[in-house]
Amino acid sequence: MAKRRKPKARPPSRRPLLVPRRRAAGRAIEPLDLVRCERFLLHEAQLLDDGKFDDWLALFTPDAWYWVPSEPDQDNPHDTVSLIYDDRRLLETRVRRLASPRIYSQEPRSRTSRIVSNVLIEDSGNNACTVRSKFLMIEYRRDCQRLFAGTAFHRLVQADGAILIASKRVNLVNCDAPLDGIVVPF
Amino acid sequence: MSNIDAELARLIAPGRVHRRLYTDPAIFDLEMERIFDAAWIYVGHESQIKKPGDYFATRMGRKPVVLVRDEEGKVRVIHNQCAHRGAMVVATDKGNTAEFICCYHGWTYHLDGRVKAVPLNHGYPQGFDPKDPKIGMLPVPRMKSYRGFIFASGASDGPSLEDSLGHMTTSLDDMVDRAPDGEIEVAGGVFKHAYDGNWKVYFENLCDAAHPLFTHRSSIDAALAQSDDVHSDGSGEIAIRQMRQNGAPYSFWETQVGIWTYPNGHSYLGDYHDDSKLVAALKDPVFRKYIAALERKKGKEEAKRILEVRRWNSNIYPNVSLMSQFQQLRVVYPIAVNRTVVHAYSFRLKGAPEQMLRNAVSFANVVNGTGSLVLTDDLEIYNRLDMGMSSEGCEWLQIGRGYQSDVPDAHGGRRGKNSTSEVYIRNMLDTWLGLMTKGQAAPVRAVS
Numbered sequence: 001m002a003k004r005r006k007p008k009a010r011p012p013s014r015r016p017l018l019v020p021r022r023r024a025a026g027r028a029i030e031p032l033d034l035v036r037c038e039r040f041l042l043h044e045a046q047l048l049d050d051g052k053f054d055d056w057l058a059l060f061t062p063d064a065w066y067w068v069p070s071e072p073d074q075d076n077p078h079d080t081v082s083l084i085y086d087d088r089r090l091l092e093t094r095v096r097r098l099a100s101p102r103i104y105s106q107e108p109r110s111r112t113s114r115i116v117s118n119v120l121i122e123d124s125g126n127n128a129c130t131v132r133s134k135f136l137m138i139e140y141r142r143d144c145q146r147l148f149a150g151t152a153f154h155r156l157v158q159a160d161g162a163i164l165i166a167s168k169r170v171n172l173v174n175c176d177a178p179l180d181g182i183v184v185p186f
Numbered sequence: 187m188s189n190i191d192a193e194l195a196r197l198i199a200p201g202r203v204h205r206r207l208y209t210d211p212a213i214f215d216l217e218m219e220r221i222f223d224a225a226w227i228y229v230g231h232e233s234q235i236k237k238p239g240d241y242f243a244t245r246m247g248r249k250p251v252v253l254v255r256d257e258e259g260k261v262r263v264i265h266n267q268c269a270h271r272g273a274m275v276v277a278t279d280k281g282n283t284a285e286f287i288c289c290y291h292g293w294t295y296h297l298d299g300r301v302k303a304v305p306l307n308h309g310y311p312q313g314f315d316p317k318d319p320k321i322g323m324l325p326v327p328r329m330k331s332y333r334g335f336i337f338a339s340g341a342s343d344g345p346s347l348e349d350s351l352g353h354m355t356t357s358l359d360d361m362v363d364r365a366p367d368g369e370i371e372v373a374g375g376v377f378k379h380a381y382d383g384n385w386k387v388y389f390e391n392l393c394d395a396a397h398p399l400f401t402h403r404s405s406i407d408a409a410l411a412q413s414d415d416v417h418s419d420g421s422g423e424i425a426i427r428q429m430r431q432n433g434a435p436y437s438f439w440e441t442q443v444g445i446w447t448y449p450n451g452h453s454y455l456g457d458y459h460d461d462s463k464l465v466a467a468l469k470d471p472v473f474r475k476y477i478a479a480l481e482r483k484k485g486k487e488e489a490k491r492i493l494e495v496r497r498w499n500s501n502i503y504p505n506v507s508l509m510s511q512f513q514q515l516r517v518v519y520p521i522a523v524n525r526t527v528v529h530a531y532s533f534r535l536k537g538a539p540e541q542m543l544r545n546a547v548s549f550a551n552v553v554n555g556t557g558s559l560v561l562t563d564d565l566e567i568y569n570r571l572d573m574g575m576s577s578e579g580c581e582w583l584q585i586g587r588g589y590q591s592d593v594p595d596a597h598g599g600r601r602g603k604n605s606t607s608e609v610y611i612r613n614m615l616d617t618w619l620g621l622m623t624k625g626q627a628a629p630v631r632a633v634s
Binding site: 062063064065069070071074077078079080081082083084085086087088089092093094096097100102103104105107120176177179180181182184 | 381412421422484550556557
């Protein structure tokens, strides 16, 4: 029982990735390695594509922030405007609004398809790391298809074996272009 | 009155407007010529070109122009077009340069647009002279700055900028007066949001006190349900307060806000927040420090007067809208009859605590952000207006609310007795008709 379980490849749907697994006290924590991080990002992308925004929100820590800068190489979200800059409070409101039957900008709903790739761990410890990845997101809504691309930086932390997002920064390649409204998060 | 003038005049009637105004490409082309090439158009702010050689590339209507400070420190607005083969010369949004050089054959220009050098300058026909004032990156006929806000006009004569602004100078004054040092500067980046719809509907929405409760229902409900005990680094605070205030009942919107309109299409909506609710919260320690700085520089009485000017959107027809209380300025760029881009700027109040700019940035994210929980529903409305108006359904759109009850204003304008009056739309269309027919059509038909 005290033996460390090796992560095995398995169908991702069988085991909920984020539910803390029960384990004996004193057992070593599984490190946040590339395989786990990548699997986590794919899971996140799938939740967003499936429109499971409540489940997506549950991936964030209570003091998380979510940021889509308006400028390339933007220094911080406080001195310059951002396409999105949500602290936890605003992120909760954003997700609640997405479920509203009166959200006219999602009538009809968008459909999205995301590809996450080029995943790299930038700096790591056992319980926290920064993951850099590339993404492509196609958004289709009312006869119109848009393509977004960019780099995401996730600060991931783990507690009780579950991975959570402490912060997420999304650098869009066209962040400073004139853009039609952005409603579905990246 | 020409046939065209008469036809245009038939499109506006008391309390209604024909949908063609918003969907007909021929009317759009005429607007670019008779409005955007004739009226005073906002082109930028002096703080965007502080030093000699600083330039800012923008557009007047569809025409690319460059705002530049020349060697002597004088502000110039010149066409962004090479005199040789017509290429656009300045390709970057902003920068500093000693001269402008065309990338095609290297024609070079002084900062004021005069030709400096023509390569391979031989064999031209008799009379070709690069010093000819008609050859160059030509100046836009008129340019005038009002307290740092730069306007230009494609018409070489007509009313002065001050005459054209009229009482709306008070909104521009309010932008500047709020700075303890009496000076403001563009800061905090820019939003560029876009929609598939006509440029006119943007201004028509900015003073519309009847739509927030309905259009913004999703963000109102989401904000009302939000727990106030959740972590916030401040960005969520102002956003959520703003969204909640959009949910004020109709009785509030009708009686507590106020809508004022003035000649030449201008208008402003009164503020619908009180100081305890938004960034200007009087209990907020940053705002207290700001008030103290303002009082120190301007005296208690003047500071009080300044802070009591409470306006939401001030629309200066046809292309700039300000929120003086929140240091915001939006510029409307018509791209096509059914495509519009809006740039939204924030300003730093010189002499105010630096946190004031951060508050303005947080505020901009809510009201002007491309991913805003509020603005995205407005953009959807603009798209649907275009889709609906393109149909063969009702030809006439109703703009009659308040028509019978509007009252004169002390400064030569008209205001709604009820704050949800559509008087601001009728007022803009009145000006529209005057400009489009060069004063030939009677400008009284839209206004009660």
